[in-house]
Amino acid sequence: xxxxxxxxxxxxxxxxxxxxxxxxxxxxxxxxxxxxxxxxxxxxxxxxxxxxxxxxxxxxxxxxxxxxxxxxxxxxxxxxxxxxxxxxxxxxxxxxxxxxxxxxxxxxxx
Numbered sequence: 001x002x003x004x005x006x007x008x009x010x011x012x013x014x015x016x017x018x019x020x021x022x023x024x025x026x027x028x029x030x031x032x033x034x035x036x037x038x039x040x041x042x043x044x045x046x047x048x049x050x051x052x053x054x055x056x057x058x059x060x061x062x063x064x065x066x067x068x069x070x071x072x073x074x075x076x077x078x079x080x081x082x083x084x085x086x087x088x089x090x091x092x093x094x095x096x097x098x099x100x101x102x103x104x105x106x107x108x109x110x
Contacts, residue, residue: 007044012053021052024060031067038063 028042095101
């Protein structure tokens with residue numbers, strides 16, 4: 001998102017059909033689960049779902065273009081909480097690939 005862009009509820013012309021804007025923002029919000037770097041911009045744009053305007057849709061299209069340009073790049077960030085310990089799976093995977101960590105199967109009967 002352009003840091004110099006100032007969005008307000010009166011900025012630009014209203015969209016004739018806000019459905020496409022709402023659908024796009026909904027999909028981008030879902031995408032923020034795996035792309036936390038998009039969270040700020042998408043959450044900011046989601047504040048204008050009631051009365052979307054042309055500049056907001058243009059900004060949403062810029063975000064979408066950015067997402068499309070990074071498709072296929074390896075994004076190994078996956079976090080999961082187990083008990084009260086956060087395990088960063090991407091870090092463990094990289095260590096396994098480099099041979100720094102070895103995993104062994106342990107039968108559940110032990």
